[in-house]
Amino acid sequence: xxxxxxxxxxxxxxxxxxxxxxxxxxxxxxxxxxxxxxxxxxxxxxxxxxxxxxxxxxxxxxxxxxxxxxxxxxxxxxxxxxxxxxxxxxxxxxxxxxxxxxxxxxxxxxxxxxxxxxxxxxxxxxxxxxxxxxxxxxxxxxxxxxxxxxxxxxxxxxxxxxxxxxxxxxxxxxxxxxxxxxxxxxxxxxxxxxxxxxxxxxxxxxxxxxxxxxxxxxxxxxxxxxxxxxxxxxxxxxxxxxxxxxxxxxxxxxxxxxxxxxxxxxxxxxxxxxxxxxxxxxxxxxxxxxxxxxxxxxxxxxxxxxxxxxxxxxxxxxxxxxxxxxxxxxxxxxxxxxxxxxxxxxxxxxxxxxxxxxxxxxxxxxxxxxxxxxxxxxxxxxxxxxxxxxxxxxxxxxxxxxxxxxxxxxx
Numbered sequence: 001x002x003x004x005x006x007x008x009x010x011x012x013x014x015x016x017x018x019x020x021x022x023x024x025x026x027x028x029x030x031x032x033x034x035x036x037x038x039x040x041x042x043x044x045x046x047x048x049x050x051x052x053x054x055x056x057x058x059x060x061x062x063x064x065x066x067x068x069x070x071x072x073x074x075x076x077x078x079x080x081x082x083x084x085x086x087x088x089x090x091x092x093x094x095x096x097x098x099x100x101x102x103x104x105x106x107x108x109x110x111x112x113x114x115x116x117x118x119x120x121x122x123x124x125x126x127x128x129x130x131x132x133x134x135x136x137x138x139x140x141x142x143x144x145x146x147x148x149x150x151x152x153x154x155x156x157x158x159x160x161x162x163x164x165x166x167x168x169x170x171x172x173x174x175x176x177x178x179x180x181x182x183x184x185x186x187x188x189x190x191x192x193x194x195x196x197x198x199x200x201x202x203x204x205x206x207x208x209x210x211x212x213x214x215x216x217x218x219x220x221x222x223x224x225x226x227x228x229x230x231x232x233x234x235x236x237x238x239x240x241x242x243x244x245x246x247x248x249x250x251x252x253x254x255x256x257x258x259x260x261x262x263x264x265x266x267x268x269x270x271x272x273x274x275x276x277x278x279x280x281x282x283x284x285x286x287x288x289x290x291x292x293x294x295x296x297x298x299x300x301x302x303x304x305x306x307x308x309x310x311x312x313x314x315x316x317x318x319x320x321x322x323x324x325x326x327x328x329x330x331x332x333x334x335x336x337x338x339x340x341x342x343x344x345x346x347x348x349x350x351x352x353x354x355x356x357x358x359x360x361x362x363x364x365x366x367x368x369x370x371x372x373x374x375x376x377x378x379x380x381x382x383x384x385x386x387x388x389x390x391x392x393x394x395x396x397x398x399x400x401x402x403x404x405x406x407x408x409x410x411x
Contacts, residue, residue: 014042020080023088033077041065041077050083055096055117069097069119075105087112096142103128103152110134115158120145128152129170140165141181157198164193176201182213185387189236192219199223203249208233210256211319211384217241227269231255242266249301250274256314258282264289272301277318283308320384321377329369336363337381344388353396354404357382361409379405 014030016039025031028045035041043065054073055063067073081089092113095102098120102111110132117139118124125148134155140147141161150170151157157173159166161181176198182190190213199222206229208215214234220226221243228249229241238260241247249272252258256279264270264286275286286305293299309318317323322333343356364370364378382405385391386398 017080018077022079023082023086025080026082026084026086026089031081035065035074035077036067036071041067045081045089050090051092051094052090053094053096055094059096063096067097071097071099073097073099073101075102076109079109100126100128103131103133106132113137115139117141118143118145118147122146124148126150137177138166163195168196168198172197172200175203175205177205177207179207180215182208182215184392185209185212187213189214189216191216192222195222200225202226203228205230206232206235208235210234210254210314212387220244238262245269248272251276253277254318255279256309256311258286261286264293271299273299273303273305275305277307277309278305279314280308280310321380325374325377326369329367329374332363332367333378333381336360340381340385341388344385344390347390347394350394350396353385353391353394353401357385357401357404358408360385361405365409375409378409 014032016032017025018032018034018039028047028049031043031045032039033041033043052065053059053063054065054067056068057066059066078088078090083089083091088109092115093102093111094115094117096117096119098118102114102116103126106114107130111134113135114133115137119142121144123146127150129150129152131152133152135158136154136156137158137160138147139160140163143162143165146165146167148167148169151168151173153171154173156175156177158177158179160179163178163180178192180190180192190208192215201223202225204220204223204226206215206220210233212234214236217235217237217240220229221240223244225246226244227246229244229247230251230253232253232255234256238258239262242262244267246269247267248269250267250270251272251274252261253274254277258278259282261282264273273286273290275283278286283305290303290305320334320337322330322337325333337360340356340360343359344353347353347356360381361378370378379402382401383398386396386401391401
């Protein structure tokens with residue numbers, strides 16, 4: 001039975017909920033919780049908030065609760081909280097640290113969405129086969145060590161960063177999403193590492209960047225039972241897909257070059273096709289193949305080829321990370337982007353490039369509407385600046401550039 005809990009007044013002292021029963025607090029406000037010790041943290045819940053970010057003090061405003069990477073966490077401190085609809089709160093947890101007790105906590109409290117960014121230096125084995133998590137996302141770009149993880153039954157497993165740092169055992173996820181760290185554009189195509197038993201996954205999403213380093217598709221040959229494949233970005237070795245004879249669903253989004261894609265009749269069981277925001281020449285060829293296929297055998301599921309793009313669209317519009325912004329904000333962002341590109345092109349040293357990035361970031365400090373998604377887009381713009389010829393010639397490091405970006409922004 002849910003107990004009536006008065007809303008905490010942000011002006012007064014936070015309400016202590018450490019002794020309240022499970023599922024008794026559904027109001028927004030400020031609360032004192034025992035996260036790493038008795039009454040250690042103040043949790044602020046805003047109206048409509050479903051996501052909670054936990055991380056070190058160095059994350060600043062990015063984290064809702066600050067906890068050192070190796071500090072033990074009492075995950076049951078969240079037991080009193082539920083959403084107004086009655087489900088456990090928070091629904092989505094983004095944790096930057098090394099405590100693995102959340103796997104055990106989930107046995108009695110199902111986790112809908114957990115994103116984990118571990119940062120230990122050694123090799124660790126974690127047995128999580130009894131966990132109750134719907135979707136688990138592992139950010140491995142900050143992991144210098146190696147993670148041996150026994151997986152529970154998951155609907156979705158997402159891996160980003162250096163995916164070779166994970167050795168997985170246990171259950172095979174229903175869906176596997178890979179967003180590997182690719183390096184700079186212009187390098188040889190990225191090769192997927194050996195993913196062990198994850199190669200048994202029947203549904204895979206592979207994501208890169210349309211204007212970045214391509215991903216070789218040769219690594220997909222190891223997924224011998226692959227039935228569903230979703231591709232985002234720039235790819236090489238398209239002919240490798242011909243061996244995926246069990247493929248039933250193929251989705252291709254934001255791909256600038258499909259010249260070497262095998263014809264659709266390569267896959268005898270293909271019944272669903274989505275091609276969206278692809279290069280114009282390949283798109284017209286796919287439409288013709290789709291119509292020919294309809295004459296021989298009707299599509300049992302959805303099939304469409306849409307948003308065909310000319311080469312200049314990729315560089316002038318999608319090549320920049322502001323395509324989802326509203327018109328007013330996108331116009332200002334593109335103007336700032338243009339100014340930074342111009343300044344970097346004439347830079348004589350790293351100091352000049354730092355000044356260009358600082359000026360770029362500073363232009364958004366007074367702009368309204370800069371939330372988490374927009375911050376990530378601006379960070380992506382800074383990464384793109386590092387790929388400009390002059391920045392490459394001066395040896396500008398992405399981490400350093402993002403550090404300059406973070407120094408000046410206050411959003």
